[in-house]
Every structure is written in structure tokens, then in C-alpha cells.
Amino acid sequence: METxxxxxxxxxxxxxxxxxxxxxxxxxxxxxxxxxxxxxxASIGGVLKNTTRGEFKLEHGAQGVxxxxxxxxxxxxxxxxTNKLLVPAKNAKRRYLLTxxxxxxxxxxxFRLKKNGFLGFRDLxxxxxxxxxxxxxxxxxxxxxxxxxxxxFGKKFxxxxxxxxxxxxxxxxAKKILVRYAFPNLLKLENGYGSLLKAFxxxxxxxxxxxxIKIKQKGLGSFEKGMEYLVHELYQQFLNICKQKSITVELNxxxxxxxxIKISNYFSLEFTLENKIKKQSFDCVVYSGQPWRxxxxxxxxxxxxxxxxxxSYQNLRSMEAHSVAVVGLGTDNxxxxxxxxxxxxxxxxxKDLLGVIFVHSTYPQHTPKNSKLFRVLLGGDREIDILxxxxxxxxxIAKQRLNETNIVPKNTNYIFEKVIIWEKYIPLATVNQxxxxxxxxxxxxxxxxxxxxxxxxxxxxxxxxxxxASITCKNVILFLAGEEKNIL
Numbered sequence: 001m002e003t004x005x006x007x008x009x010x011x012x013x014x015x016x017x018x019x020x021x022x023x024x025x026x027x028x029x030x031x032x033x034x035x036x037x038x039x040x041x042a043s044i045g046g047v048l049k050n051t052t053r054g055e056f057k058l059e060h061g062a063q064g065v066x067x068x069x070x071x072x073x074x075x076x077x078x079x080x081x082t083n084k085l086l087v088p089a090k091n092a093k094r095r096y097l098l099t100x101x102x103x104x105x106x107x108x109x110x111f112r113l114k115k116n117g118f119l120g121f122r123d124l125x126x127x128x129x130x131x132x133x134x135x136x137x138x139x140x141x142x143x144x145x146x147x148x149x150x151x152x153f154g155k156k157f158x159x160x161x162x163x164x165x166x167x168x169x170x171x172x173x174a175k176k177i178l179v180r181y182a183f184p185n186l187l188k189l190e191n192g193y194g195s196l197l198k199a200f201x202x203x204x205x206x207x208x209x210x211x212x213i214k215i216k217q218k219g220l221g222s223f224e225k226g227m228e229y230l231v232h233e234l235y236q237q238f239l240n241i242c243k244q245k246s247i248t249v250e251l252n253x254x255x256x257x258x259x260x261i262k263i264s265n266y267f268s269l270e271f272t273l274e275n276k277i278k279k280q281s282f283d284c285v286v287y288s289g290q291p292w293r294x295x296x297x298x299x300x301x302x303x304x305x306x307x308x309x310x311x312s313y314q315n316l317r318s319m320e321a322h323s324v325a326v327v328g329l330g331t332d333n334x335x336x337x338x339x340x341x342x343x344x345x346x347x348x349x350x351k352d353l354l355g356v357i358f359v360h361s362t363y364p365q366h367t368p369k370n371s372k373l374f375r376v377l378l379g380g381d382r383e384i385d386i387l388x389x390x391x392x393x394x395x396x397i398a399k400q401r402l403n404e405t406n407i408v409p410k411n412t413n414y415i416f417e418k419v420i421i422w423e424k425y426i427p428l429a430t431v432n433q434x435x436x437x438x439x440x441x442x443x444x445x446x447x448x449x450x451x452x453x454x455x456x457x458x459x460x461x462x463x464x465x466x467x468x469a470s471i472t473c474k475n476v477i478l479f480l481a482g483e484e485k486n487i488l
Contacts, residue, residue, distance in 0.1 A: 005033030006480050009269055009280070011257050012288035013039035014046025015462055016453045018231050019075065019469040020286050020476075022238040025247055026078075027477050035242065036250035036280065038257050038271060044235055047422065048462070050226040051328070056373055056416045057366035058328035062227055062462050063357050063375065064088075064220030069463035071470065072221070079237050081230070086222045092361045093219050094341030097164060098405045100349055103339050106161075118160050126154035135194040141180070142431050148179040148186065152196055164345035167354040170460065171322035171380025173428045181429035181459070220342070224365050227462070260285055261300045262447045284449045284476060288469075290456065291316035293424055301447060309446045312439035319436060319456055321424040323387050324354065327376040327398035330416025335372055335408055343375075344407070352383035353401045373416065374402060380426075391419040427456035451476055 008024060010017045021035055043049070047061030065072045067087070076082045095106045097118065104116050110127060113119045119127075130152050140147070145166060149158040158174075166174040180187055186196065193199035223229040242249045252271070255278075259270035267282045291297070291313065299313050343357035357375040360367040367373040376398035379386030389397070395417050402408045440452045453472040458464040 004031065006031055006283040007034040007036070007281070008032060008284045008286065008476070008480075009267070009282040010035065010037045010286045010288065011039075011260075011269075012046070012454070013037050013041070013044040013251070013253070014288060014465075015048055015231055015234075016455065016465045016469050017046075017286070017288035018044060018234045018238065019466055020288060020453055020473055022079075022234050022241070023470060023473040024286075024476060025238050025241040025245065027473060028245065028247065029477075029481070030245070031480050032245075032247055034248040034250065036252060036282070038252045038255050038269070040254065040256040042254055044251070044253075045228045045231045047425065048227045048231050050228055051418050051420070052226075053416055053418070055366075055368035056328070056330045056371075057226055058326075058330075058359070058373065058375065058416075058418050058420070059222075059227055060326065060420045061422075063359075063362070064222040064227070065462045067219055067221045069461075069467075071463045071467040074470075075230075075234070075466050079233055081223075081233055084223055084229070086224055086363060086365060088219055088342065088362045092341060092358075094339075096339055096341060096344035097160070098344045098346045098350070098353070098356070101404065102406050103344050105339070105341070119156055123154055123156040127157055131195045131197040133195040133198075135191060139191075143179050143187075144175055145177050145179050145182055146174040148190075152190075159348050164347050164355075167347075167350070167380060167382070168343075168345045168377075170428055171324050171354055171377075171382075171426050173322070173381055173430070176320070176430045177428055178431065178433060181433050220362070222363055226366070230462075256296070258296045259298050259300065260287070260447075260450065261302075262450070263302060265449075267449060284451070284480060286451050286453060286472060286476060288453045290319075290321075290425070290427070290454060292319040292321060292427075299443065299447065299450075306446060309443060312442040312446075315432075315435050315439040316443075318432070320428045320430055320432070321456075322380045322426040322428065323384070323424050324380055324422045324426060325378045325386050325389075325394050326420040326422065327378065327394050328373065328416060328418040328420075329376060329395070329398055329402065329414050330367065330371060330373040331408075331412055331414050332368065332371045333412055334370060335412065338372060339407060344405070346382075350382050352378050352386060352397060353405075354378060354380050354382060356402065356405075356407060372408075374398075374407070376401065387421055387423055394419050426460055429456075429459070449479060451479075 010021050021037055049060045051058045096103045097106055110124055114124055149162040163174045166172055189196055189199040255271045255273050257269050257271040261268040267285050269280050271278055299309060340361045341358060342362050343355055345355040346353045354377040359373040359375055403410050444450055451472050453468050455465050458468040
């Protein structure tokens with residue numbers, strides 16, 4: 001009967017929120033009557049937006065998605081977007097390391113790395129000797145990425161390559177982020193083989209013997225219209241499903257939810273609309289925002305602030321996250337000897353530069369012909385106060401770093417300049433991550449019908465968000481059907 005249908009609210013219209021909406025509509029068994037999406041912004045997509053000026057297209061958020069992740073392929077297959085996928089050319093996948101004065105290509109040839117000055121003779125011996133490493137007897141549950149790679153490959157390799165990698169993914173944090181959250185498969189290999197090199201050789205040999213093995217594509221995938229295309233296509237197909245199933249849809253943009261109140265067996269949401277306070281009731285709420293950035297949001301049960309609820313919510317609010325400034329610089333100059341590939345990462349020496357993405361060679365569809373577009377990333381734990389600088393200062397710093405590292409010549413003329421700010425957006429899975437996850441479980445137990453999803457649970461990538469949205473939606477469907485929650 002119509003009266004038995006449930007109303008669901010989704011707070012946040014980024015990739016996590018829109019994927020959740022799509023999956024809920026798709027998996028609903030005639031028991032959802034309305035799905036309402038709330039976002040404080042003027043459009044859907046979260047950070048998956050781009051600035052397009054002429055033929056220059058600068059991504060605000062992720063430059064692409066790793067093609068090795070199954071969650072991404074599942075999403076593409078469901079909404080039939082595989083034929084729209086934009087994959088960089090093979091020669092555009094080359095990566096570089098930045099020194100204070102140069103941009104040097106990364107190679108798997110460790111002897112060439114020695115020749116380029118990244119490694120010494122003792123460092124090479126240390127790396128080669130890793131193959132004799134045995135399985136650890138005493139396992140440190142809270143090994144950081146830095147500690148893990150230090151144990152396997154030594155200090156020079158770790159500080160040169162691992163630290164640079166964490167700059168590019170998380171804006172830093174190699175000595176804080178736990179390996180069991182960042183790269184859990186590496187721990188599995190260590191526990192199984194001891195040596196990562198040994199595991200690599202054995203598994204590679206086994207895979208060659210398997211004739212039916214499916215080789216996953218490597219590198220990053222995107223779309224001609226940018227990463228926001230994925231979100232908008234998800235939303236459009238969500239609308240189509242809702243129309244087929246007679247599910248009412250509400251998209252509430254420029255509306256900030258500031259209270260989630262659990263009253264008996266339903267929720268009351270309070271939000272602002274044109275400077276007025278509005279209320280709506282729902283049977284279930286999916287929160288896909290970031291609690292540490294949502295300063296005005298309150299969680300209340302029957303109008304009483306339970307101590308355990310508030311303690312758990314404060315734990316979520318204490319999540320450590322990095323701020324990053326994205327500076328887009330485009331030129332129509334024919335720059336000779338400019339590196340061609342995906343991009344370059346900065347090392348421990350850097351005081352503000354995290355890395356540079358060469359958009360023109362990675363996705364030439366996003367730049368005018370014979371032009372260059374550089375995406376310069378600044379901040380993270382290299383410069384925690386980066387957002388206190390003006391846009392003019394950030395642009396000038398980015399130009400200077402491109403010149404100093406020999407990516408572009410001095411006095412290069414730029415015809416495209418754009419600054420995007422990510423304030424405390426990239427979460428870090430540190431030693432407090434267990435407390436973060438425990439707090440989510442406690443809040444969901446105290447407020448049954450409230451569910452969390454987002455980039456701080458599984459991980460910060462688009463695929464992590466897609467995977468967590470799928471897990472969350474399964475639990476929402478079970479809740480709406482009156483079954484016990486399936487904790488994963």
C-alpha cells in the first residue's frame with residue numbers, strides 16, 4: 001500500500017550521494033516512495049566538477065579513476081558508459097619525480113635510478129636484499145606507510161618514492177597513514193611471502209600459467225566531458241529508474257541541513273532555504289558529507305543530546321584532513337623539451353609543491369591543439385597554511401615551481417589561469433581511523449536508520465566512494481525491509 005512506502009533523505013550530492021541515490025532506486029522493492037537529495041552547493045557533483053574556458057578543461061577534483069578498480073567498472077557497466085571512457089595513450093602514462101631543479105622520468109630499472117641520482121649503491125643492495133625478507137613474527141598492527149616501506153626497501157627508497165607518492169594521493173602523511181587502511185593488499189603479501197619482490201615474481205609467474213586470466217586495464221580513465229560527466233549520468237539514470245518505479249524525487253540545492261533529529265521511528269531534518277528554517281520528515285537518512293567540515297550539523301535523539309552520541313560525533317569531527325590548492329595554468333606556447341606523460345611528484349625537499357599533472361598529454365581532449373595545460377597541486381602537509389594565500393600568490397607560486405623544476409622555461413606566457421580550493425577535504429586514515437569507524441557504528445546503533453558513506457570510510461578515491469556507497473545501500477535496503485543490518 002502507498003502508506004507503507006518509505007521516504008529516504010540523502011545529504012550530499014557528490015559522487016557518494018548520487019551513487020547512493022542510484023543504487024537505492026535500483027534496488028528498492030516497491031517500498032521507497034520518495035528520495036530527497038540535499039546539498040548546500042548550487043549543483044551536484046561535489047568536487048567532481050571542472051572549469052571550462054574555451055578548449056581548456058581543468059578538473060577541480062580527481063583527474064581520473066584507476067582502471068584496476070572493480071567498483072568503477074561495475075558502475076560503468078551498470079549505466080552503460082564503458083564506450084565513453086577516455087583512456088590516456090600509452091606514452092602518456094609515464095611518471096616523473098621532481099628535484100628542486102629538474103623533472104626526471106621514473107623507470108623500473110633501479111640501475112638507471114642510481115644513474116639519475118635517486119639511489120646510491122648501498123640503496124640498490126638494500127632493495128635487492130628485500131627478496132630474502134621473511135614473514136614478520138611480531139606484527140605491528142599500526143604500521144604507517146613509512147614504517148612498512150622502510151622495513152622492506154630502506155630509508156632512501158622510502159623517502160624518495162613513497163613520500164612522493166603520498167604527496168600525490170593524500171597531500172602527504174606518509175608517517176601518519178596506516179598501511180592496513182591505505183594498501184591492505186601489501187600486508188597480505190607480506191604475511192604470505194615476507195618479501196614483496198618474492199610475491200611479485202611468484203604471482204607474475206602463476207598468472208602467466210593461467211590462460212583464462214583477465215588482464216585489467218592500467219592507468220586512469222576519465223571522460224571527454226570530464227569527471228563530472230560520471231555524476232551527471234548517474235543522476236540522469238537515477239531519475240529514469242525513479243520514473244519507472246513511481247518514486248518521487250526531490251533535488252534540494254543551496255539547502256544546508258543543520259539538524260538530524262531522531263524522533264521515535266522517523267527522522268526530522270531541519271535545513272535552511274532562502275534564509276528560512278524548513279523541516280521535513282523521513283524514514284531513513286544517508287549522510288554522505290564530511291563531519292569535520294560540517295560545522296553546524298547537529299545529531300539529536302528525541303531532542304536529548306545523549307553523551308555517547310555526542311562523544312562519537314565529536315570523534316568524527318576530529319578527522320585529520322589535508323587542504324590543497326589546485327592551480328591550472330594553460331599556455332599556447334610551443335614549449336620545447338617539455339616532459340610528456342601523466343605528471344610529476346615532488347619529494348621531501350618540497351616546501352609547498354605536491355605534484356604536477358600534464359593534462360595536455362594525459363587527456364589532450366581537455367586542451368586546445370598545440371597547447372599545454374598544467375595542473376599544479378600545492379599544500380597538504382608541506383604547507384598547512386596554503387589556503388591563507390591569495391589566488392594571485394598561489395598562481396605566482398605555481399608558475400615559479402614549474403620554472404624551477406625545469407618543466408617550463410622562464411617568462412612563459414599563460415592564457416589560462418584558475419585556482420580551486422579544497423579546504424580540509426582529503427581525509428587521512430591515521431591511528432585514529434579505528435576510532436572513526438567505531439564512532440560511525442555507534443551513531444548508527446543509537447540512531448537506527450541513519451547511515452554514513454563518503455571518502456573517509458573506505459578511502460579517498462572515486463572508486464572507494466563507489467564501493468562504500470554500495471555497502472551502505474545494501475544496509476539501507478535491509479533496514480527498510482525490516483531486517484538486521486549487515487555490518488561489513
